[in-house]
Amino acid sequence: MTRTEAQTLLKANGQEHVLAFWDTLDAAAQERLLAQIATLDFAAIGRMQAMLKEAGTPAAAAGAFEPAPVEEPEGDALAAYVAKGEELLRGGKVAVLLVAGGQGSRLGYEGPKGAYPIGPVTDRPLFWFHARKILGLDLTYGTHVPFYIMTSETNDAATRAHFEENDYFGLPREDVFFFVQGMWPALDPEGKIILDRPDHIFMSPDGHGGTLAALERSGALADMARRGIEQVFYFQVDNPMVAIADPSFVGLHAAKGADMTLKVCKKREAHESLGVVVVRDGHCAMVEYSELSDEQMERTMPDGSLWLAYGSPAIHMFSYAFLKAEAERNMPLHLAHKKIAHVDAAGNVVKPEKPNGYKFEKFIFDVMPNAKTLLTLAFDRTQEFSPVKNAEGNDSPATTKRDLQAKWRGWLTQAGIALPEGVPVEIDPAYALDAAQLKAKGLLIG
Ligand code: UTP
Numbered sequence: 001m002t003r004t005e006a007q008t009l010l011k012a013n014g015q016e017h018v019l020a021f022w023d024t025l026d027a028a029a030q031e032r033l034l035a036q037i038a039t040l041d042f043a044a045i046g047r048m049q050a051m052l053k054e055a056g057t058p059a060a061a062a063g064a065f066e067p068a069p070v071e072e073p074e075g076d077a078l079a080a081y082v083a084k085g086e087e088l089l090r091g092g093k094v095a096v097l098l099v100a101g102g103q104g105s106r107l108g109y110e111g112p113k114g115a116y117p118i119g120p121v122t123d124r125p126l127f128w129f130h131a132r133k134i135l136g137l138d139l140t141y142g143t144h145v146p147f148y149i150m151t152s153e154t155n156d157a158a159t160r161a162h163f164e165e166n167d168y169f170g171l172p173r174e175d176v177f178f179f180v181q182g183m184w185p186a187l188d189p190e191g192k193i194i195l196d197r198p199d200h201i202f203m204s205p206d207g208h209g210g211t212l213a214a215l216e217r218s219g220a221l222a223d224m225a226r227r228g229i230e231q232v233f234y235f236q237v238d239n240p241m242v243a244i245a246d247p248s249f250v251g252l253h254a255a256k257g258a259d260m261t262l263k264v265c266k267k268r269e270a271h272e273s274l275g276v277v278v279v280r281d282g283h284c285a286m287v288e289y290s291e292l293s294d295e296q297m298e299r300t301m302p303d304g305s306l307w308l309a310y311g312s313p314a315i316h317m318f319s320y321a322f323l324k325a326e327a328e329r330n331m332p333l334h335l336a337h338k339k340i341a342h343v344d345a346a347g348n349v350v351k352p353e354k355p356n357g358y359k360f361e362k363f364i365f366d367v368m369p370n371a372k373t374l375l376t377l378a379f380d381r382t383q384e385f386s387p388v389k390n391a392e393g394n395d396s397p398a399t400t401k402r403d404l405q406a407k408w409r410g411w412l413t414q415a416g417i418a419l420p421e422g423v424p425v426e427i428d429p430a431y432a433l434d435a436a437q438l439k440a441k442g443l444l445i446g
Contacts, residue, residue, distance in 0.1 A: 001038040003030070013042045014191075021198035021347050029199035036201050040185065040193075044333075048184075048360050049191035051333055055358075065278035065287065067308055070264060071252060072378045078248060084255045085247025089141040093230040094245050095320075096134055096145055097215075099208045099364075100159065100237040101152035101181040106390050107238075112155040114237045115162045116388060120401040121426035126388070127162060129240040131169035131176075133429040137245060138171075140433060145245065146227060148177045148220050152205045156180050170430065179218035182206040186340050186357045194340055194357050198347040202340055202357075208236075208314075209331045209362025216327040224320055230254070232323060234316040234364070238387040241403060242315060243379070243434075249317055252377055259322035259371035264310035265381040270297045274311025275365065277376050284374040286312060286365035310378065313385050314364070326370060331362040383407055415439040 003022070010016050018037065022030065073081055088094050104113035114130070117123035130147075137145045151159045160178055163169070168176055183203040185193045196202035206213075211234075215221045224232070231254055233245040243249070253261035262277055271294075275286045289297070292308070299307040340357040344350050368374060379385070386403035389395040408425040412418075414435045419425065432438035 001034045003034065006034055006037045009042070010037065013045065015045075015193050018193055018195065018201060020195075021343075024347065025199050033199050033201075036203075039183070040201075041182075044184065044360075045187070045193070047330070047333060048187055048335070048358070051335055051360075052187060052189070052191055052358060055335060063280060065280040065285070067310070068277040068279050068284055068374075068376055070310055070376050070378050073248070073252060081251035081255055082247045083251065085245075085249065085251030086141065088231060088250055088254055089137060089145070089245065089247060090143055092143050092145075093228060094145060094250055095148060095224055095227070095229040095232045096245055097148045097150070097211070097232050097234045097318075098130060098237060099150045099181075099211055099234070101150050101155070101205050101208070101210075102237070103152075103154065103205070104238075107388060108391050112151070112159045112162060112237075113388070114159065116397070118240050118388060118397060118400060118404075119426050120405055121424045124426075125162070125166075126237055126240055127159075128166070128169050129429060130235075130237075130242075130244065131163075131171050133242075133244040133433060134175075135170050135430040136433040136437075139430060140437070144172065144175050146175045146177060146223070146229070147171065148179065148215070148224075150179055150181050150211055150214060152181050153183055153203075154205075177218075177220055177223055179214055179220050181210040181214045182217075184360055186338070186359045188342075188357050194342045196341050196343065197349065198343055202342070204359050205361075207334070207361030208364045209366055211364055212323065212327040212331065212367070215323065221320075221324055221327060225324075229320050232318045232320060234314075234318060236314050236387070238389060239313065239315075239385055240388075240400065241384050241386045241407065243384045246434075249377055249379075253317040253319075253375065256373060256375060258317070258373040258375045259319055260368060261317040261375040261377055262312050263315040263379045263384070264312050264376045265379055265385055266309055267306060267311045268381075270306055270308075272311060274313060276308045276310065277312055277368075283369035284371065285368050286363075310376070312365075312376075313381075313387065315379075315384075316364075322367075322371065326367045329370070332366050333360045334363060335360050382410075411435040411438045 100114050109116050114127035115125045118126050134145050134147050184206045185201050194202045235242050273289045275288045278287050335358045337355040338359050339352045339355050341351050386400045387395050388400050408427050415438050
């Protein structure tokens with residue numbers, strides 16, 4: 001892109017101020033700024049500006065809704081779903097998609113969150129647990145499950161280097177596909193792009209909803225098509241307990257021809273910060289915990305259980321066809337009023353005391369109302385969910401390590417192996433993906 005092309009584009013979109021400091025920049029800085037301008041999606045910026053105009057009107061309330069029905073298959077039905085899932089895994093029809101582009105600000109860890117050491121005995125990182133589960137699937141089903149990992153500009157190089165240094169945790173390199181999520185500018189209240197340096201536009205990640213566009217843009221969807229992928233398991237980087245592409249989940253979703261299936265678990269308490277899956281106006285949707293009133297969160301059923309008993313930890317199945325169709329649509333935007341460092345008229349960097357601009361994000365669950373068939377499957381959180389979100393307290397490394405230990409001890413007990421209290425345990429998922437596999441192998445070592 002040349003300066004003249006940039007000028008024309010910016011002028012047409014009312015953003016000429018982006019070149020305000022052009023004459024003060026050296027050639028390298030000018031090049032960098034032009035490269036950044038070339039990445040701007042002015043159609044999306046137009047949608048952001050339209051949204052800002054409406055921001056004065058109160059946000060729509062969650063409205064009237066009912067909790068979505070929850071599937072809890074047992075016995076023969078469950079066995080049939082497991083068989084279906086296993087068939088798809090064996091046939092190489094299942095891919096795994098990890099979103100790891102977030103900034104992990106609550107945990108406050110330098111580096112990609114996936115590199116955070118969580119192994120209670122070995123300090124192995126979150127990525128190790130995820131990758132070894134995929135290797136476990138490869139070994140169990142004699143297949144190659146491709147692993148698609150979404151990073152962001154801020155952690156892409158470090159994430160790739162981490163996999164390189166660890167020899168891809170034993171996975172074949174050709175089955176690991178990194179792709180980078182989009183970045184967006186922030187806007188001031190007048191809809192102007194914010195410069196955080198004279199030669200730089202402030203940009204932030206476009207949210208986990210950016211996954212769809214990034215899958216398309218990066219060629220990941222084309223790669224899935226080439227491999228004949230039919231179903232995609234989606235999860236977040238912070239939960240080392242997750243059961244990756246477990247056959248019952250894959251099988252239920254595929255057997256019922258669902259576009260999307262979400263795993264849901266019983267909330268720890270009424271106010272736990274998990275979104276809930278609801279039916280509203282005949283469509284399924286996610287209502288975030290921040291949108292729920294105290295009354296809605298605390299309402300109980302005649303048997304004393306919570307009305308909104310289940311929460312979503314963002315563990316999903318998508319059909320490939322649904323992902324592909326959704327990648328071609330515009331997703332809704334969500335805006336957040338934030339403090340954003342910016343330059344003043346003289347080019348000096350100002351750190352604001354109050355929110356001065358708007359960041360925009362897309363959320364993956366906004367595809368839900370477009371699903372023709374959407375299901376939820378209940379799971380046992382003691383086996384599958386304990387995320388590392390905070391540095392301390394709930395959902396912190398300490399609680400995750402505690403929960404991992406409790407789960408593995410339970411597996412060992414089921415395998416007939418009694419461990420004295422206090423002895424730390426860690427099980428390589430490539431050795432045993434679940435209690436049954438451990439029991440089969442545990443008999444050899446026990
Ligand atoms: P969270 O909302 O928990 O955010 O992301 P986070 O960035 O990990 O942590 P905080 O909020 O800054 O403390 C949930 C999942 O979505 C991914 C994260 O990497 C995590 O796996 N994510 C989030 C993205 O991939 N991109 C984003 O833009 C945002």
